[in-house]
Amino acid sequence: MFRSIARVVVPVCMISVSVLASLANAQISPGLPNPIAASNPLTTTLSIFRSNMQDKIMKSADAMPESKYSYRPTKDVRSFAEILVHLGDISYILCSNAKGEATPGMAAAKGSKAEIKAYLKGSFDYCDGVYSGFTDAHLNDPADFFGFKTNKMFILTQVGNHDALHYGNLVTYLRINGLEPSGGWF
Secondary structure (H helix, E strand, O other), X not given: XXXXXXXHHHHHHHHHHHHHHHHHHHHOOOOOOOHHHOOOHHHHHHHHHHXXXXXXXXXXXXXXXXXXXXXXXXXXXXXXXXXXXXXXXXHHXXXXXXXXOOOOOOOOOOOOHHHHHHHHHXXXXXXXXXXXXXXXXXXXXXXXXXXXXXXXXXXXXXXXXXXXXXXXXXXXXXXXXXXXXOOOOX
C-alpha cells in the first residue's frame, strides 16, 4: 500500500516542484533587478535592497500630511518626523563610516515636512554615491561599527536593515492615521 501511494505521490511532487519552479522563474519580471548578472553581484544585491527600502520611506514621507508629522502613538516613541530624521542621520553615519570619511550633513535644517524630506533625500543620495563606489572586492575590508571591528559588508547591510526596521514603524503610523502606504510587493 505504501509503495503504491509513493509511486503516485513522488512523481506528483516532482512535477509540482518543476511547475512551481517554472512559475517562480516566470514571476521574476524583466523590470526586477537581477544582481546575478551584475559585475559586482553582492554589492548590487545590497544596493537593490537599500534602494527599495529608501524608495518606500520617501513614499511614506510624501503620504503623511505635514500636520501629522508630529504624530506619535505613545509618548515613549519617536514621532513620524523624528523617525525620518533618525533614518537620515543613521544613513549618513553608516554610509560615511563605510566610505571612511567624516559624517556629513548632520546639521541640516529638520523642521518642516519639506526640510525633513530634503534632509532624508540628501542622506539617501549620499549613500547612493557610497554604494556606487563599492565593488565586491571591498566588502571584506575592515570597518568599525560603533566601536566593534567588523567588515564593510556588515556596515552596508545595516543601512538597508535599519531602513527596513523603521519603514515598519512608518507603515504603522500611516495606517493608524487612515493612510495607505504605497510600498509595493517587494
